[in-house]
Amino acid sequence: MAGSVVHGVSLLTDYDLYLFREGNHTRLYEVLGAHPMTVEGVPGTLFSVWAPNAEWVSVVGDFNGWDDGAHRLASRWDGSGIHEGFVPGVGPGALYKYRLRSQVQGRLFEKGDPFAVSWEAPPKSASRVWSLDYDWGDGAWMASRGERNALGAPWSVYEVHPGSWQRVPEEGNRFLGYRELGARLGNYVQEMGFTHVEFLPVMEHPFYGSWGYQTLGYFAPTRRYGDPQDFMALVEELHRRGIGVILDWVPSHFPQDGHGLAFFDGTCLYEHADPRQGFHPDWKSGVFNYGRNEVRSFLASSASFWLDRYHADGLRVDAVASMLYLDYSRKEGQWVPNRYGGRENLEAVKFLQDANGELYGRYEGIQTIAEESTAWPQVSRPVFLGGLGFGMKWNMGWMHDVLAHMGRDPIHRRWHWNELTFGMWYAYTENFLLPLSHDEVVHGKGSLWGKMWGDSWNKAAGLRLLYGWMFAHPGKKLLFMGDEFGQEGEWDHDRSLDWHILTDPLHDGVRRWVRDLNALLRSRPALHRLDFSPQGFQWIDCTDSAGGVLACLRLDGDGGTVLGVGNFTPVPRRGYRVGVPRGGFWRELLNSDAPCYGGSGGGNLGGRQGEDVPCHGRPHSLCLDLPGLSFSFFEPA
Structure with a gap:
């Protein structure tokens, strides 16, 4: 049984509180959440949570029988809405949640920690006290990554879903753990010559079928594949092999699960209170209130966290278009114009600009990449020029056009020739990355193999032709796992890729072609140095x-x-x-x-x-x- 809560212990300084309230704190994970420490010779954990509309907050866990009368946190005197307290005897591995009574109708809520660095493996939902200590061995990569990640460097990105790249069928079709994945994926990516791995969101998410895009734990890698140090070992292994690591990050929306951010203290704390701005009709999820300073600090700190504590080389930011437009997926009367009467989400624009400026200023050699599907100008241009400040943007137009062309009967292609050539008319309006991503092989769209015209021989030839044009075209490259060998079926997150089809010379031939394209891309500066010029x-x-x-x-x-x-x-x-x-x-x-x-x-x-x-x-x-x-x-x- 843990000892009585000790009040008056805090990591927060007046400057932390000032930055938090101004929306400019980018390292909140250092002062909020659960922090194992020793106070006056007594080991324990300091808990700190922002819940300004809570009447009281208790930390409950396996150390106190989940009793909300055992460890009541103290509300800070400064009006910040932060509740905190030191609980002796609680250390790494302990399970906990926050139980709170809202000032709104006196309702009780039980929530996970928004700043938890580890969680139980879903479907369980408790946060877990954890230390992020790790003896990193990737110093050589970190010192040289500015050159490897530069806009003039070769970029061939292998997009991976950790739960379905490979599984262990002889052990009940179980997932590979982070460390197993590091060894196997590292060998494969190195052999294939890809320069970077991009992981679909590894941040903790309750619904596996969301592939991580319904993020709940913005500061924790999912426990499905191991603990935080296991994920650090995966990143380190890839770095030791000269492979960059890009993480998908989702600041656009969050799930409504009861133990998460939604209605956190009995009010719309993280989401916008107006459902026309705070609820996403496509994903049935909450939309962050980018106009609230504390929420901007939360999100900016999450972005910084993965570059800081996990040595990520960049972030691919999901669904940027849904952040930029107030009327995104909304009909007339279902959205609220900005103060000028327009459809632009001015608060989200400022958040993205500020976050990009902070990340590029603090972390040398990183890149941020926008998945932005509209013609919003200057997504990948500096903020001082009026841009959003991203390093690159996915070229969705090129992807749609070229896949449409490759699916046509060749006798009709002459009438649709612009599908191959039109992309060059706008190729230099942004720093484009050419994506053939997971989005093209799900939800009934079939596989890239299936999109090609003709019989098996012609499909294989079509894929090789498609990839050849992709590597000749200006812009960085991205392939989703399985595309590199012509996976025949649509991607299924519940099973492994169909590695057995590599016994077919046609599929192995596609794999060899991609391997050799990657080698050519790396060895010939003409194919990458002036991608954006x-x-x-x-x-x-x-x-x-x-x-x-x-x-x-x-x-x-x-x-x-x-x-x-x-x-x-x-x-x-x-x-x-x-x-x-x-x-x-x-x-x-x-x-x-x-x-x-x-x-x-x-x-x-x-x-x-x-x-x-x-x-x-x-x-x-x-x-x-x-x-x-x-x-x-x-x-x-």
């Missing part, structure tokens, strides 16, 4: 819709040049002339139709000699053989 790309020809062929150059600014040529029809084009800027021999670097990738073996026998035959406005040209549904890369020898 018009100087890094030139069309050779984008007008041959009848022939189904496009050709382009990628440039690194120092003379490095890579030529990409794609044939989007199943008809081989023999003797196809392509203009190039110089003569001499052009080496064929990769050809997706090579037998090692499951192709037919057509190609150019290692390269072609440039001829002094002008073509496409260039002084020289190559006479190429282009297999059907293929993509090839060349460089001058």
Whole structure:
């Protein structure tokens, strides 16, 4: 049994309270929540929680029989609404919640700790006292990651759901733990040549089927796969292998589970009180009140926490569009205009700008990436230029267009050629990342394999062609797990990927192609250094819709040049002339139709000699053989 609560112990300073109330505190996890410590030689835990509309707050747990009369916290005298107290004898591993009586109608609530750094594994719902001490061994990565994560560096991101990448079927289809995942995923990603892993939200979430996007514990990795140190070991393992770690983060909405943030102290504390602003109609979840200073401090602290305590290299921010627009998924009369009468959520805009500024200023070498699906301007431009301050933005338009094109019967593609080329008209309006993400293989959309035209051979060829164009196109790259080998079925979070299909040469060929594309991306600066500059790309020809062929150059600014040529029809084009800027021999670097990738073996026998035959406005040209549904890369020898 823990000793009586001791009042007067606090980590909060006057400056902490000032920043908290101003909405500018970005490290609240250091002063709120449950902190194991020793006070006057007595070990225990200091509990601190913000509940301004609570009549009283008690900490209840397995250490006091869940008795709300045992450890009543003290309400601070300063009007901050924070309740705190030190409980002797309570240490790491203890389970706890806050039981409180609201000033509103005297109702009782039992809540988890918004700042808990560990929870019970769902469906259980208690918070857990924990220490985040860890002896990190990734110093070499942390010292060099600014170069690895730079906008001019190669980025090929492997998006992973930890619960379904691989499972252990011989042990009841159990999840891999964080440490097991670190070893297996580290080996695979290193072999495949991806530069970064992006995890779907690992933050604690009650509903597994939300994939983490219904976040409840904003400061804790889910207990499903291990404890906090286990997750630290996963990040460290990837870093030791030279692989960056991006975490999905969801500041747009939160679930309504009774032990979570919703109606926390009997009032709309974290969510906006007006349901037209505080309830999300699509996800049936609460929407944060970005106009409340303390809520902005909570969210900014969560973002900082993962970069600080878990050495994450960046955050991919989910559903940014839903934050930016007051009328997002709402009909006329179901939303409230801003003070100027517009649809822009001005408080959310300021929050994103302030948060990005703080993160880039504090954590060297990180990136933030916006999943933003509209034409909101300057998402990935600096705040001082009027932007939102993100480093990159997902290019949803490119994704939708190119997948639509690859699903068409090739006989019709000539009439929809703009689906391949239109993206270049706006390619430099943002720092774009090209996503083929989990969103494209769920909710009845089928797999990428299933979206391709034709029989199995043509589907494999189509995937290789799609990925070839993706890697030739300006912008960073992202593939969801399973896409890299042509997973045939739609992603199912309740089971492992279909690794057994790699015994099929067609699927293993797709995997080999992606591996070699990653190696080419890393080794040729022309394919990544100027992703966000018009100087890094030139069309050779984008007008041959009848022939189904496009050709382009990628440039690194120092003379490095890579030529990409794609044939989007199943008809081989023999003797196809392509203009190039110089003569001499052009080496064929990769050809997706090579037998090692499951192709037919057509190609150019290692390269072609440039001829002094002008073509496409260039002084020289190559006479190429282009297999059907293929993509090839060349460089001058």
